Ligand SMILES: [Zn+2]
């Protein structure tokens with residue numbers, strides 16, 4: 008991997024970087040759409056390319072079940088299997104093991120789980136995870152970590168953090184032994200729950216291994232923790248992580264979360280949210296989310312967003328016709344998915360330009376003003392951005408500030 | 423830019439003038455073309471296809487993938503789902519070509535026809551009234567509203583309302599007579615010239631197709647055809663259609679709805695028709711796809727005299743369209759024995775819903791190891807898990823003694839992917855890198871997408887199946903043009919080489935039901951609801 012920081016924000020910790028991987032360059036910060044099963048829901052690889060997206064994520068756990076490693080090997084890897092000639096990242100499979108299987112038991116050796124096919128006890132070791140990811144052949148691969156929910160407390164968190172460090176060593180050793188360190192880029196995953204001391208210890212150990220680690224992910228978040236805790240953990244990590252390695256915040260996809268993370272120095276993030284919500288007829292815009300199922304859109308001949316360059320909006324697909332088709336026809340889901348992925352890419356592309364132009368603080372202010380407007384800024388965003396020198400309320404001292412997640416626009420109020 | 427409404431005209435010409443006189447039921451070559459003042463004509467070579475839509479779109483294809491599918495030239499839009507809102511949203515669009523515009527079809531590339539009911543929907547409807555037709559929605563459609571909607575939406579082609587009862591079993595003589603009278607009166611209504619805002623302007627006409635009424639009774643079908651040629655006795659009706667003297671003068675073509683005829687001639691499918699499997703799977707398969715419109719050769723043979731009875735006294739120069747043919751075999755028989763010009767692609771599109779990749783050609787390949795081969799692949803089948811070949815073999819097979827197949831690859835977006843014409847850039851430093859080499863999608867990938875319930879499977883299949891069917895018709899035209907005397911023989915050979923019962927549909931539907939069942943009750947409920955909404959497409963994953 009070639010990783011080069013091209014610009015940094017004069018105020019926040021945000022930065023723009025070029026990351027060159029075996030399948031081309033990806034400009035950071037970026038959002039990575041999730042193709043769990045080797046497909047972005049309903050879109051072809053050519054459609055993804057037309058959206059200007061150059062890095063997507065596949066899930067190792069799912070691909071290992073279907074189509075299975077043998078098929079991927081025969082295909083010549085997951086890129087060829089899904090016809091995707093751009094960059095690809097795989098997770099380790101550990102997170103899904105824990106979240107999708109009740110019977111998973113973590114031992115020092117690895118994660119012991121019941122095979123979904125045979126029910127047989129099966130072990131996913133760090134070596135096995137890397138071996139599977141070698142067969143998949145992604146440009147970026149993840150270490151197997153010992154995942155605990157971000158709501159877990161007590162000694163289990165410390166144990167998981169320490170084990171994740173030991174498993175990182177095993178992943179590195181296997182990766183090097185297989186001679187893959189020049190074709191696939193192994194990322195470490197910083198654990199330690201919500202405890203600053205444990206995060207600090209994990210950071211220290213993992214940074215020691217920097218020479219054998221291409222990048223760092225921040226794991227163990229986005230599991231329902233308080234947002235005010237979330238951003239503090241992110242900030243603690245980005246402040247410590249080396250400048251010359253990309254930083255990846257796992258499971259982050261709401262626009263406000265993305266921009267706060269970018270301001271704190273994060274380079275990459277992924278989430279199923281924009282593609283999943285599209286299937287429910289929810290379109291993301293700079294003015295908030297629109298639920299196209301709501302009756303108020305039934306006669307609205309405007310596109311989702313006049314200024315959006317996506318294939319759906321630029322072709323003038325009206326809210327009315329989407330209302331008529333959404334959640335009923337798969338092609339309507341595709342139309343909104345094209346839009347939502349473009350929205351995510353535009354938010355991040357806009358951030359890149361603003362950072363280069365030295366206008367990122369302004370970009371944040373105008374984005375948040377548009378996005379939350381009179382509905383109220385989430386207090387955690389205000390706090391997080393103040394911590395890096397941007398005061399969202401500076402020009403607008405009487406703006407409403409709300410606690411918690413903030414407004415959900417039209418997400419929940421489907422007819 | 424000024425745009426004059428209702429100035430497009432649908433024309434049809436036969437290449438061989440002999441079929442205009444002596445051979446009125448022979449297979450024929452021709453072209454349907456839509457002429458719009460100021461732009462190049464859109465041509466559909468015949469015999470050829472049109473594409474079915476649901477809720478205003480080609481199932482599974484967003485606008486970009488729809489436009490990347492060259493086989494889509496003529497789309498037929500059932501109006502009934504739009505009756506959910508008053509006024510129907512299709513009538514709200516302003517500007518030129520409002521129907522094209524709101525649905526994303528291109529005026530320079532797509533002919534859009536509008537019909538009230540989905541012609542493949544065989545569910546029983548409440549009886550029609552004197553001046554309204556029941557549809558799959560709360561309210562039906564009055565004759566005058568239909569005309570107004572046609573004038574507002576500006577489809578290129580409108581199907582006149584007709585009173586074709588969708589009830590099983592025989593109809594009484596009285597009911598048949600009423601059906602014919604109503605259909606003729608409703609046709610007369612839509613043939614009336616359109617009043618323009620500018621009263622000095624000429625009053626244009628709509629391009630109207632008429633459903634050939636009369637059910638499965640020969641005499642009734644003849645009577646309806648005759649009513650198109652009669653000078654109206656009713657003075658009001660006569661003056662309404664002036665300067666036409668008879669209804670047929672204003673008709674651009676004849677449409678046949680095959681579903682009610684198939685229904686009249688075949689036994690309803692039973693649970694036993696689904697291959698041996700758990701009862702729950704069989705029941706699910708039946709429930710998920712109640713309409714099973716695959717006629718036997720005998721059933722198709724029974725259609726021939728009925729269709730001929732409708733056509734025999736009418737001018738042979740007009741376009742003949744058949745809706746919901748059930749198989750390529752039936753399409754061939756109806757080309758050969760009736761001279762049908764255009765078929766909708768419904769069965770091939772349905773195949774895409776249930777995981778079938780079509781793989782057949784006309785003429786059939788000459789080197790055939792075994793007759794009765796399937797017209798496609800049930801891509802759920804485990805045999806495809808490790809198969810990295812492209813969806814269809816038959817494009818590379820030799821189809822006649824003296825020529826090799828012109829193309830070794832299907833031209834669809836799945837088999838011949840093309841780089842996107844452009845890629846978005848989201849910041850000034852973005853460096854889009856095009857794909858280095860475009861490779862066909864493989865069976866193994868499609869198999870994987872089906873088993874993981876990825877909607878992308880249906881996208882690839884919808885584009886592929888339309889392209890295979892379009893190439894099949896190109897093959898028909900090629901034989902008709904280069905060696906017409908061989909056509910009947912080639913049809914027979916095709917019927918031997920390819921299984922006409924479409925057993926592959928049964929297998930795929932069962933495999934589909936298996937995957938649906940495995941995904942649980944909520945999923946099944948949504949799939950059933952989807953089936954109640956239209957005859958094509960699959961439910962959207964909402965888990
Ligand atoms: Zn858009």
Ligand SMILES: [Zn+2]
Nearest residue numbers: 832834837886
């Ligand atoms: Zn194809």
